[in-house]
Amino acid sequence: MIRLRERASLYAACQEIDSLPQAEVSSYESIEGGLTFEGFSVNQERWMRKFLEISGLVTERIKVFRAVGGVEWRGNGLVGGQYDTEIQEITLYPDAIAFIASESGQDPFVAFQRILTNILVHEVAHSSSPTLSRAAHVLVQEQKNPLHLSGFDTLYSSEDAERLHTITLQKAIQSLETRTYLNGYHRALAERVFSALNRGDQVAANQAFAILCVELEAIVIELRYLNPAHLAQVDRAMDRKLSREERATYVPYLEWGSDIVGTASGKSHQEVDAQVRATQAYIKATPFPLN
Numbered sequence: 001m002i003r004l005r006e007r008a009s010l011y012a013a014c015q016e017i018d019s020l021p022q023a024e025v026s027s028y029e030s031i032e033g034g035l036t037f038e039g040f041s042v043n044q045e046r047w048m049r050k051f052l053e054i055s056g057l058v059t060e061r062i063k064v065f066r067a068v069g070g071v072e073w074r075g076n077g078l079v080g081g082q083y084d085t086e087i088q089e090i091t092l093y094p095d096a097i098a099f100i101a102s103e104s105g106q107d108p109f110v111a112f113q114r115i116l117t118n119i120l121v122h123e124v125a126h127s128s129s130p131t132l133s134r135a136a137h138v139l140v141q142e143q144k145n146p147l148h149l150s151g152f153d154t155l156y157s158s159e160d161a162e163r164l165h166t167i168t169l170q171k172a173i174q175s176l177e178t179r180t181y182l183n184g185y186h187r188a189l190a191e192r193v194f195s196a197l198n199r200g201d202q203v204a205a206n207q208a209f210a211i212l213c214v215e216l217e218a219i220v221i222e223l224r225y226l227n228p229a230h231l232a233q234v235d236r237a238m239d240r241k242l243s244r245e246e247r248a249t250y251v252p253y254l255e256w257g258s259d260i261v262g263t264a265s266g267k268s269h270q271e272v273d274a275q276v277r278a279t280q281a282y283i284k285a286t287p288f289p290l291n
């Protein structure tokens, strides 16, 4: 369990989320004509465009989807994808994904298609992060205005960004307190918070917690689209673990995921639900083309 003093400090950490990696860039005017794809086959590009259209996921903060060969390690994990806030580019690493798939114990092609689709949704979700949007609003207020975050302002009103970020904090804290995680990545991020707290390194703990918040938003949207039954299961587990007072204010993961996507795209939860079903039907009928 996280003690109260640490908990207050973790909340403070998210007020200082601008400690997340950031760098100045010269300028990035929006490219007319929408998304650019590089390094994918014609079939793959067509599949991804259709996928994004059906999903209704917000792509306003994405300019380029790029496939890059080779593998890149970060810490002791292989990088399957990333979203760069400076240049608004999503990079996917098919070789790394193929390696992860080959270790999965499942049919490597089927696993490749599944993992790539998960990473795609995860990275697209990062591009419309409520927490980054909130950080952008705060920085603008403080007249610090890093270019790579200023673009997030139009995605959420300052009130919506604040409201959604408050839920993010609540969910991140509850996951740490109950040690209930959505997947192995969530667990690994939580363990970084705990190990920093155990060494008494509050600065590292705050930073790990800020990263946990941003990642949790992307994980929940990934699962909202690709495994909603799992989210419902974790919601039931949380319900058993939380106190009565905590349960009264608990926002289920399933609802939170719909809330983020719906707020970013101006859609109701029912409309998001319909998009999720259409996306799942599309993947089932037409998995990501292998070439």
Ligand SMILES: [Zn+2]
Residues within 6 Å of the ligand: 122, 126, 215, 218
């Ligand atoms: Zn992520």
